[in-house]
Amino acid sequence: MDGDSGGDIDLQSFAVRLRRMNAEFNRVAHDFAGAHGLHTTDIQALVKIFDAPSPITPSRLREELNLTSGAVTACLDRLERAGHIRRVRDAHDRRVVHLHYLDAAKDLAAAFFQPLGRGTGNALRRFSPEELRIVAAFLDAMNEELDALRAAPGSP
Amino acid sequence: MDGDSGGDIDLQSFAVRLRRMNAEFNRVAHDFAGAHGLHTTDIQALVKIFDAPSPITPSRLREELNLTSGAVTACLDRLERAGHIRRVRDAHDRRVVHLHYLDAAKDLAAAFFQPLGRGTGNALRRFSPEELRIVAAFLDAMNEELDALRAAPGSP
DNA sequence: ACATATAACTCAATGATTGAGATTCTTAAT
DNA sequence: ATTAAGAATCTCAATCATTGAGTTATATGT
Incomplete structure (x- = not known):
């Protein structure tokens, strides 16, 4: 103990805080999944699709989520069937598919995650x-x- | 001062950062799972068991992870079979099971997550x-x- | 044209999660 | 003591996501 009063700045205490926050985020995501007939993987995919600066492709998603191509296809099938995303074939390279997050689904997610956003806002404030x-x-x-x-x- | 122009302190930019960090943590956990024949759920359970201040019970885990009791039992079966945890019946209330993280398994996890700990340490430093x-x-x-x-x- | 590479998809097999119900033990009341 | 109600955990069949191998369609280089 070197003069620091709180004992709050060591690696372990940060690791605990981060793990706890991570677990809670996952729980919220799991709830959203359950509420919309989706799965944890689908939510992870939606987040990636949403946060990507430009429309992402299935193979990129495969890398990001560490899934097999079959799993990604099934995941996208579910998301598309449920009306969250749309697959758009690239005009120049027709092998490529771009994933678009539909506006209506964005609104749905925004509504669901509003409490989380408010909580984060409260913390920031x-x-x-x-x-x-x-x-x-x-x-x-x-x-x-x-x-x-x-x-x-x-x-x- | 000039920082107000950076656009770094609004809710959305924090949300993006947090989601990204969350996704990467999940990826690391997913890797650990794959490397040890486990699943994402098992890792989440291990983290909860590890971070609990006193030995946790299956029903508490059920609440924390939002799983059904059947899933928790199966998850604990896998973890116990793989030698990560041990089930210990409570002496006073024999319905209750306490979950203990085995030391050997802790060492295993510590070794695997050492890079993550180093990375976190680098960030903290x-x-x-x-x-x-x-x-x-x-x-x-x-x-x-x-x-x-x-x-x-x-x-x- | 031809061969090679890449993006995405299909499908059978594997296996985790669910949901209902069974089992074992505790607590309180009769 | 005995019973009833409640709680913690486990069992098991059905469901459905993931895997891993193989397929199709498009692109690129010789």
Whole structure:
């Protein structure tokens, strides 16, 4: 113990906090899945489709979610059948499919996740802009490290 | 100061960062599962068993993971068969089972997640103790809000 | 044209999750 | 003691997602 009062800044305590938050996010996602006749995988796919800067493809999803192509096809079938997404063939390379998140489904998800958004908003509101910049920097740092891990699982 | 122009402190940008981090954690967990003949659910259970302050029971796990009792039993069968946990009947209430994470399995998990721990450590090392206290406070705030959401999914 | 590579899909086999019900034990009341 | 009600866990058949191998359609290079 070196003068730090709270004992809050060691690796283990952060790991516990992060695992707990991760578990809760997964629980919310699991609830959404259940409420809409979907599965955990489908929600993960929806998040990826939603957050992708430009329309994502099934093979990219396969990489992101670590699934087999068969599983991705089945997942997209479910999402398309339930009216969440649409498959659009690329005009230039007709082998390629682009995945579009339908607006109506976006609204549905927005409505469901509104409590989560409010909760996150409440948490953010407790901090000053400078503090939030630090938090954002931390999340960015974590995401950088996680990307590095994905690239080279053992080395860094 | 100029930071207001960065667009880094609005709800949406935080949501994206958090979703991305969540997805990467899940990917790491999925890898661990695959490497040990387990499934995503089993890892979620292991995390809960590991992080519980005192030995957890199957019914508590059922609540935490939102599974049916049948699924929990099957999950624990797999974990016990694979040598990760042990079921211990409570002496006073013999209906109750307590779940113990075996030390050998802890070592196994520690070894596997060492890269993740190093990555997290790298991220933490970029920040001063005061900054880390802010980040820890933010994670605590998020976890509080998430707990509130779990208790009353619609109200706050 | 031909061969090779890539994107997405199909399908049988495997196996996790569900949902209902059975089993074992506890607690409170008669 | 005995009974009834309640709780914690487990069993099992049915359902359905995932896998892994193989197929189709399109693209690229020689």
